[in-house]
Amino acid sequence: MNQPGLxxxxxxxxxxxxxxxxxxxxxxxxxxxxxxxxxAESWKKDIVRQLKHRDLSQHAMFQDLIRFYTxxxxxxxxxxxxxxxxxxxxxxxxxxxxxxxxxxxxxxKKTTGELAYQVVELQQxxxxxxxxxxxxxxxxxxxxxxLAGVLDARQELQERVGxxxxxNGALKMEYDVLLERQRxxxxxxxxxxxxxxHLLEDMIHLKKQAAARxxxxxxxxxxxxxxxxxxxxxxAARSKVTVDSSSSAPTSxxxxxxxxxxxxxxxxxxxxxLFRSASATSPxxxxxxxxxxEKRRGHSVCxxxxxxxxxxGICVSARVPVRARxxxxxxxxxxxxVRFSSSSDLLATGxxxxxxxxxxxxxxxxxxxxxxxxxxxxxxxxxxxxxxLKILAASYDKSALLWQRDESVPKxxxxxxxxxxxxxxxxxxxxxxxxxxxxxxxxxxxxxRAACVQVADVPSxxxxxxxxxxxxxxxxxxxxxxxxxxxxxxCVQELPAQGKVTSLDISSDHRQLLSCCRDDCLQLVDLRRxxxxxxxxxxxxxxxxxxxTKAVISPDGCFLAAGSADGAVYIWNFSTGKxxxxxxxxxxxxxxxxxxxxxxxxxxxxxxxxxxVLWSDI
Amino acid sequence: xxxDKDVLRDVWFGRIPTSFTLxxxxxxxxxxxxxxxxxxxxxxxxxxxxxxxKHFLKVMRAEDVEEMWFEYEGTPLxxxxxxxxxFDLHASNTVLPWSITVHFKNFPDSDLLHxxxxxxxxxxxxxxxxxxxxxxxxxxxVNDMQKKDHKQLWMGLQNDKFDQFWAMNRKLMExxxxxxxxxxxxxxxxxxxxxxxxxxxxxxxxxxxxxxHTLGDLMKEMDPAALPNDGEPKRYQVVIHGIEPLxxxxxxxxxxxxxxxxxxxxxxxxxxxxx
Numbered sequence: 041m042n043q044p045g046l047x048x049x050x051x052x053x054x055x056x057x058x059x060x061x062x063x064x065x066x067x068x069x070x071x072x073x074x075x076x077x078x079x080a081e082s083w084k085k086d087i088v089r090q091l092k093h094r095d096l097s098q099h100a101m102f103q104d105l106i107r108f109y110t111x112x113x114x115x116x117x118x119x120x121x122x123x124x125x126x127x128x129x130x131x132x133x134x135x136x137x138x139x140x141x142x143x144x145x146x147x148x149k150k151t152t153g154e155l156a157y158q159v160v161e162l163q164q165x166x167x168x169x170x171x172x173x174x175x176x177x178x179x180x181x182x183x184x185x186x187l188a189g190v191l192d193a194r195q196e197l198q199e200r201v202g203x204x205x206x207x208n209g210a211l212k213m214e215y216d217v218l219l220e221r222q223r224x225x226x227x228x229x230x231x232x233x234x235x236x237x238h239l240l241e242d243m244i245h246l247k248k249q250a251a252a253r254x255x256x257x258x259x260x261x262x263x264x265x266x267x268x269x270x271x272x273x274x275x276a277a278r279s280k281v282t283v284d285s286s287s288s289a290p291t292s293x294x295x296x297x298x299x300x301x302x303x304x305x306x307x308x309x310x311x312x313x314l315f316r317s318a319s320a321t322s323p324x325x326x327x328x329x330x331x332x333x334e335k336r337r338g339h340s341v342c343x344x345x346x347x348x349x350x351x352x353g354i355c356v357s358a359r360v361p362v363r364a365r366x367x368x369x370x371x372x373x374x375x376x377x378v379r380f381s382s383s384s385d386l387l388a389t390g391x392x393x394x395x396x397x398x399x400x401x402x403x404x405x406x407x408x409x410x411x412x413x414x415x416x417x418x419x420x421x422x423x424x425x426x427x428x429l430k431i432l433a434a435s436y437d438k439s440a441l442l443w444q445r446d447e448s449v450p451k452x453x454x455x456x457x458x459x460x461x462x463x464x465x466x467x468x469x470x471x472x473x474x475x476x477x478x479x480x481x482x483x484x485x486x487x488x489r490a491a492c493v494q495v496a497d498v499p500s501x502x503x504x505x506x507x508x509x510x511x512x513x514x515x516x517x518x519x520x521x522x523x524x525x526x527x528x529x530x531c532v533q534e535l536p537a538q539g540k541v542t543s544l545d546i547s548s549d550h551r552q553l554l555s556c557c558r559d560d561c562l563q564l565v566d567l568r569r570x571x572x573x574x575x576x577x578x579x580x581x582x583x584x585x586x587x588x589t590k591a592v593i594s595p596d597g598c599f600l601a602a603g604s605a606d607g608a609v610y611i612w613n614f615s616t617g618k619x620x621x622x623x624x625x626x627x628x629x630x631x632x633x634x635x636x637x638x639x640x641x642x643x644x645x646x647x648x649x650x651x652x653v654l655w656s657d658i
Numbered sequence: 659x660x661x662d663k664d665v666l667r668d669v670w671f672g673r674i675p676t677s678f679t680l681x682x683x684x685x686x687x688x689x690x691x692x693x694x695x696x697x698x699x700x701x702x703x704x705x706x707x708x709x710x711x712k713h714f715l716k717v718m719r720a721e722d723v724e725e726m727w728f729e730y731e732g733t734p735l736x737x738x739x740x741x742x743x744x745f746d747l748h749a750s751n752t753v754l755p756w757s758i759t760v761h762f763k764n765f766p767d768s769d770l771l772h773x774x775x776x777x778x779x780x781x782x783x784x785x786x787x788x789x790x791x792x793x794x795x796x797x798x799x800v801n802d803m804q805k806k807d808h809k810q811l812w813m814g815l816q817n818d819k820f821d822q823f824w825a826m827n828r829k830l831m832e833x834x835x836x837x838x839x840x841x842x843x844x845x846x847x848x849x850x851x852x853x854x855x856x857x858x859x860x861x862x863x864x865x866x867x868x869x870x871h872t873l874g875d876l877m878k879e880m881d882p883a884a885l886p887n888d889g890e891p892k893r894y895q896v897v898i899h900g901i902e903p904l905x906x907x908x909x910x911x912x913x914x915x916x917x918x919x920x921x922x923x924x925x926x927x928x929x930x931x932x933x
Contacts, residue, residue, distance in 0.1 A: 082904070083903060083904040083906055083907040083908075084661055084662075084665075084907075084911075085661075086903070086904050087665065087901060087903050087904075087907065087916070088661055088664060088665060088668075090901035090902065090903075091665065091668040091669070091672075091899070091901055092668065093901075094672070094899075094900045094901055095668060095671075095672065095673075097754075098672075098673065098674055098675065098754060098900065099671075099672065099673040099674075099675070099696065101675075101754075102675030102694075102696065102754065102755055103673070103675075103696060105675075105694070106675060106694040106695065106696055106755075109694050110694065110695075113691065113693070113713070117716065
């Protein structure tokens, strides 16, 4: 049978080509041999028909029957089952079926009872179990509450942690800021240190330069001195020297002591003896020694022949100055001290500008001679030694300085005071200097050793001192004047003053002591008389200008001179006790010191502006 | 189309009314009633006879029960043949219902295989499917299926689910269009009077020339004696699923639609009834 190629796929089946030859019926189940002329569908239809027939005959007819039979069978088996239970009784006795039923009934009742009892028991168990369950529920809820509480606490702690962390963060930030600042400060410090190093270097360099300059100047000066010395030696070797025995005129001194030893010595001895203590060495022995050691001692501070040769003059009469001969701008700043030297008309002024200027008084005018440097602060007091070759100055820089007259650089610096030195004087003993200071001590110095040999503590600020043979007299701010013994350096006498003692002066014969006080009074005390006669000198318009105003006694002892705050010089007559004269109009500021020349001719007053006025009677 | 689907349904839902009677020699406590059942043609005995067993166990003592086996008029019935094949072969022209005797003792080990559980049946069923597919598609289709697909086939058969079974089985009925059919047709020819259990050989659905083979071609090839010679009355019947398809029915169509669930075309050759 030809069949077109069909793909038999279930369930999608492509279109089946139908053979238009039709369907031929077939009866029975006889197979026709071959297959000529049959359609494609005939066999299929045949099969379908046969299947239907088969089902009809086999399946359908018996289906219901078997179903009902099975049901019946089940029912009977059930009934059998029920019956078989009862049939398990002794089945031979059928009449006892009723009694067996009753028995069964009883048994059933018993079982019912048992079951009811079991039920009750089980119910009780249930109740117990429920109780347990409730308890557990309660525990569970409590646990949950606890848990909630704990969670809250945890929450709180976490918040605290957060806060603390925040604070920490803030602190850390602050710390960082501070650290930053510290670093900056450190870098600045380092820079400053570097700068400091540089500054130090510069300073050291400058100081080195200053020292070098100083050294070179010193060298130059020493060389010059050497040269001078050589020259003078040469000239002196050739020339003859005549010694003039006039007391007022200073001797023309030469620094070469060789030829002059013997001549002045014999005439001057008695005078020098007045001012020398017995401890002075015998000159004769010294002369012989000197000849041996001359050259070496040429420049030493304590050259004995210089000390020996000091002609001291005595003023016969002082003349009251009338007019000013010269007003001179001596210093740039205020002048604190002025002193005539004891042997020549040499004037020394010193003040705030730290230098001492030496002036020669000639023909009524002051000519600048030399400048002595070396003090680092202002000069308070100047003193000449009896020969006039040494100049001692007390300074604000807590030291006293000693110069040789011709050297502008100090030979010695006496340090030891702890405050400003207010007064420095040559003692009556040779090679001894006394200083008084604001540190309430008076010190004695030895010039050989350039050291302080004695310290005397005084209860008050010492403002001035003077030396006489065997005693030192000091004036103090506690309105007392104290007299000290030179050898024991102990206070032997205390004299009261009218007020704060600003200055002291002693007369040439060492009999009278003049003290100038802050309450504008000058007091003159007779030292020889232990009754302490005192004369007081006041004047209208005289005012003590400062705590260090200096007043002087005239060399002949007849007059007192002092400078006033109003710029006038007041001169009192000692014998009359009255103001002799007043010299105004020269100074425009307060006068700080006056000095009377040894010849009595001149008075020099200096003031706080630096003006020095030379007065004389002509 | 619709006919084809009807054919498939009719084939699947075919039933045979059977009565099971307990063998008299079996020791029973009571007399056992026979049990009637509509057996599905396409299933296997041991799968569908649980109720039978339960019914008869009610009247038997437990210690007397061994493996259950069936016989018909003295012939032990092999459970691994489909039920329809057994009926067609042994009792197709007899009075319905089919009376099967149930035995619980004296299992004939020489004739029957033991079937302790349904998994044995499953294994036999699945192996048949695989064998069929080996012939049809060189086992490609069945090997491409997953295990769950195989399970679906078995479950469909076991639970009598037509749609579930054919959802999978249709894959096994497909063939590439250019081939015109399967590679070989899986079939078995059972004969009543034969030493051999069945005839199974390779047979193509389409001839090398392109002719479509029919049932007649197959029978001529395999069992020519079954076909009547010209002029002679028919001596044998070629029965499939209880019906006699025309000999010109194409073999390919037969294999697709009249195969058993195990994908084999089981053909019974029985002598024509003489009455």
